Amino acid sequence: MKILLIEDDADTSRFVANGLRERGHVVDQSEDGRDGLFLASETGYDVMVIDRMLPRVDGLAIVKTVRAAGVKAPVLILTTLGGVNDRVEGLEAGADDYLVKPFAFAELLARVNALARRPPITGEESVLRVGDLEMDRLKRTVTRAGRRIELQQQEFKLLEYLMRNAGQVVTRTMLLENVWEFHFDPRTSVVETHISRLRAKVDRDFERELIHTVRGSGYCLSEPA
Amino acid sequence: MSPRSFLGTASFRLVAWYAAVFGASVAVLLLSVYWITLAAIEQQLKDSVERESRLLVEIYTTRGLESVLRGVQRRVSDLRSPRRFLLLQDPSGKVLAGNLDARTPDVGWSTIEVPAPPADQASRAEEAAGSAVIALGRRLPGGEYLLVGENLYRAEKAEDAIALAFGWGILTTVLLALGGGALIAVGFLKRIEEINRTSRSIMDGNLSNRVPMRGSGDEMDQLAVNLNAMLDRIQALMESLKRVSDDIAHDLRTPLSRLRQRLEVSRARVATPEGYAVVMDQSIAEVDAILETFQALLRIAQIEAGTRRAAFSEVDLGGIVSAVAETFAPVAEDSGHRLRASIERTATIQGDRGLLTQMAANLLENSIRHCAPGAVIAIALTREAGQPVVRITDSGSGIPQEEREKVFRRFYRLETSRTTPGNGLGLALVKAVADLHGASIDLGDNHPGLRVSVRFSGTAEDAPQAIQPEAVPGRPAFGGDRAVASSPSVGVPARQPAAMQNLPRASFRQD
Numbered sequence: 001m002k003i004l005l006i007e008d009d010a011d012t013s014r015f016v017a018n019g020l021r022e023r024g025h026v027v028d029q030s031e032d033g034r035d036g037l038f039l040a041s042e043t044g045y046d047v048m049v050i051d052r053m054l055p056r057v058d059g060l061a062i063v064k065t066v067r068a069a070g071v072k073a074p075v076l077i078l079t080t081l082g083g084v085n086d087r088v089e090g091l092e093a094g095a096d097d098y099l100v101k102p103f104a105f106a107e108l109l110a111r112v113n114a115l116a117r118r119p120p121i122t123g124e125e126s127v128l129r130v131g132d133l134e135m136d137r138l139k140r141t142v143t144r145a146g147r148r149i150e151l152q153q154q155e156f157k158l159l160e161y162l163m164r165n166a167g168q169v170v171t172r173t174m175l176l177e178n179v180w181e182f183h184f185d186p187r188t189s190v191v192e193t194h195i196s197r198l199r200a201k202v203d204r205d206f207e208r209e210l211i212h213t214v215r216g217s218g219y220c221l222s223e224p225a
Numbered sequence: 226m227s228p229r230s231f232l233g234t235a236s237f238r239l240v241a242w243y244a245a246v247f248g249a250s251v252a253v254l255l256l257s258v259y260w261i262t263l264a265a266i267e268q269q270l271k272d273s274v275e276r277e278s279r280l281l282v283e284i285y286t287t288r289g290l291e292s293v294l295r296g297v298q299r300r301v302s303d304l305r306s307p308r309r310f311l312l313l314q315d316p317s318g319k320v321l322a323g324n325l326d327a328r329t330p331d332v333g334w335s336t337i338e339v340p341a342p343p344a345d346q347a348s349r350a351e352e353a354a355g356s357a358v359i360a361l362g363r364r365l366p367g368g369e370y371l372l373v374g375e376n377l378y379r380a381e382k383a384e385d386a387i388a389l390a391f392g393w394g395i396l397t398t399v400l401l402a403l404g405g406g407a408l409i410a411v412g413f414l415k416r417i418e419e420i421n422r423t424s425r426s427i428m429d430g431n432l433s434n435r436v437p438m439r440g441s442g443d444e445m446d447q448l449a450v451n452l453n454a455m456l457d458r459i460q461a462l463m464e465s466l467k468r469v470s471d472d473i474a475h476d477l478r479t480p481l482s483r484l485r486q487r488l489e490v491s492r493a494r495v496a497t498p499e500g501y502a503v504v505m506d507q508s509i510a511e512v513d514a515i516l517e518t519f520q521a522l523l524r525i526a527q528i529e530a531g532t533r534r535a536a537f538s539e540v541d542l543g544g545i546v547s548a549v550a551e552t553f554a555p556v557a558e559d560s561g562h563r564l565r566a567s568i569e570r571t572a573t574i575q576g577d578r579g580l581l582t583q584m585a586a587n588l589l590e591n592s593i594r595h596c597a598p599g600a601v602i603a604i605a606l607t608r609e610a611g612q613p614v615v616r617i618t619d620s621g622s623g624i625p626q627e628e629r630e631k632v633f634r635r636f637y638r639l640e641t642s643r644t645t646p647g648n649g650l651g652l653a654l655v656k657a658v659a660d661l662h663g664a665s666i667d668l669g670d671n672h673p674g675l676r677v678s679v680r681f682s683g684t685a686e687d688a689p690q691a692i693q694p695e696a697v698p699g700r701p702a703f704g705g706d707r708a709v710a711s712s713p714s715v716g717v718p719a720r721q722p723a724a725m726q727n728l729p730r731a732s733f734r735q736d
Contacts, residue, residue, distance in 0.1 A: 100520075102516060153551065154548075154551055154552060180548075180552055181578075181582070182582065182583070182586070183579055183583075184524070184579075184583045184586075185517060186586055187594065187651065188553070188556045188560075188590045188594065189556060189559075190552060193555045193556045193559050194552075197555050
């Protein structure tokens with residue numbers, strides 16, 4: 001993937017860029033809002049990672065400008081401001097996701113991957129399929145190998161999110177934000193508990209597991225190789 | 226206040242303008258009265274002259290010139306004051322009778338000058354005045370000229386008197402307006418000065434000073450109330466900021482020192498790469514915990530600042546309670562507890578969905594984490610005295626009476642819970658969220674256990690009554706979601722089956 005990184009802190013920039021390059025991505029770095037804005041509007045990127053507070057041009061202003069110029073590439077905003085209002089502001093400016101510093105690299109990687117895979121909103125299929133697992137989003141039914149699986153509402157939402165990001169690592173935080181709309185860190189093992197319930201229904205009676213734990217990162221739902 | 230500075234005030238300018246406008250309107254009024262009065266007096270004179278003239282003409286036509294002549298002569302000699310003037314001339318211009326000298330015959334109304342008689346002959350002021358005479362000239366059928374006139378002295382006298390009265394009137398009006406205005410302005414300026422004095426005093430560092438009030442409930446009192454409320458708010462914000470920095474200084478120092486010691490000791494003692502990896506992992510976990518505490522502190526401060534109130538929207542409390550209950554039921558179950566949820570009657574309030582969710586989650590997690598396995602935990606949305614109440618109860622060890630107020634403080638932890646992990650900020654956040662929503666929070670005894678009641682203010686409105694299962698926000702009922710049975714222990718309103726449920730249970734060991 002071709003990724004643009006606009007980040008003024010040299011250490012953070014190196015940490016992120018090196019990490020992404022190690023995973024085979026091409027990364028253009030910019031330490032300055034104005035240069036970053038130029039790159040963002042001139043070059044086609046798959047994903048843009050933009051720090052919110054930048055010298056000369058503010059990160060949100062960049063997002064607004066490139067969105068106004070018709071650039072559709074997904075944007076991940078990095079910020080030290082963790083308030084809910086700040087997050088809403090970022091999303092309203094046209095960003096697609098919001099990550100509060102400091103963060104684990106695995107978290108950033110998972111979010112970048114999820115953004116790159118984000119399907120166009122118009123082309124959402126009503127039926128999701130991963131291997132022999134099938135979800136009908138309109139009838140709200142789930143079957144595996146033709147056998148009906150009964151899910152509670154939150155389990156359904158959780159599985160839906162995993163299926164939409166099939167093959168990708170989704171982190172605990174991503175699940176909390178997208179499935180439960182929790183923008184805080186619960187002090188009990190909410191995600192782990194619900195994942196284990198879901199596994200019991202989706203994987204237990206079947207030979208091959210679909211839901212995998214990725215150590216140190218999160219979870220991944222994928223077809224057996 | 227010196228007179229000079231008073232002249233420069235906005236109130237003085239207002240008073241001056243007021244006096245000028247008021248004076249001008251009074252002047253316009255008086256002038257109109259003046260002109261109308263004068264016109265009326267003149268008309269009266271003319272009527273009188275006209276009557277006399279017409280009478281003489283009538284005598285002429287009925288009895289002839291001789292009678293008119295005698296009449297004029299008698300009238301002139303009868304006049305004790307020379308207010309009335311008469312003149313009868315023959316067609317050649319010779320004076321036949323009257324008290325005026327011969328003159329060119331002018332027909333119609335005219336104003337003529339009559340010389341004043343010598344002062345020694347003048348018996349009255351009216352005579353001395355002489356002056357102008359308004360006269361009506363007529364040509365008689367025989368060619369004779371008849372002039373009847375009346376001295377304008379009376380009209381002029383009235384004119385002077387009215388002008389004088391009106392002059393004084395306007396002067397008094399302006400003076401009264403200025404004086405009254407100044408009195409009002411001085412009172413007003415005194416109130417302004419009080420506010421200024423308070424502002425200066427606050428700028429000098431007396432943050433607790435407030436604008437004094439008169440208790441009259443007038444606009445100035447309302448201004449004072451608003452200013453004081455604003456000052457209270459600013460002071461609260463500053464105190465909250467100060468508390469946060471104090472908290473950071475005191476409570477983050479401890480874990481940071483601990484981290485530093487760990488790293489220092491490891492540097493000296495650990496020799497193997499595996500050992501380093503362990504230390505690294507421990508250190509990262511410790512840093513994460515510190516960051517989390519830091520984030521929680523900032524969040525509490527942000528909530529206490531109250532800025533999020535601007536983003537309030539309509540929130541369905543029942544939806545939040547049932548969603549949180551569904552989220553935490555499996556967690557409670559895995560810890561050996563049983564979680565129940567009940568919604569007697571749902572309610573809609575103005576609030577922040579995210580924060581209310583976090584508040585409910587924090588309270589549930591508190592019960593889950595602090596109760597020994599086997600506890601019964603319940604979250605309920607009820608209504609007491611018309612107000613929605615979210616109540617979380619458990620059958621754990623509870624909180625001793627004397628500790629109940631303290632647990633809402635930042636970093637305060639009960640002796641009994643020192644051993645469980647936690648940063649001591651959960652209930653502080655709950656309190657902040659409740660305060661933000663104007664809700665009161667009350668800790669009570671559940672015999673045994675803890676009973677937390679969050680009472681929302683009466684602004685809440687009823688949610689639409691006829692809620693169908695499919696319409697409960699956030700809880701669409703879809704196929705197969707009937708693993709939950711309705712609780713027999715609580716009365717279930719028949720029209721809200723889905724808003725009420727007993728969540729899945731397991732390992733309910735306590736009996």
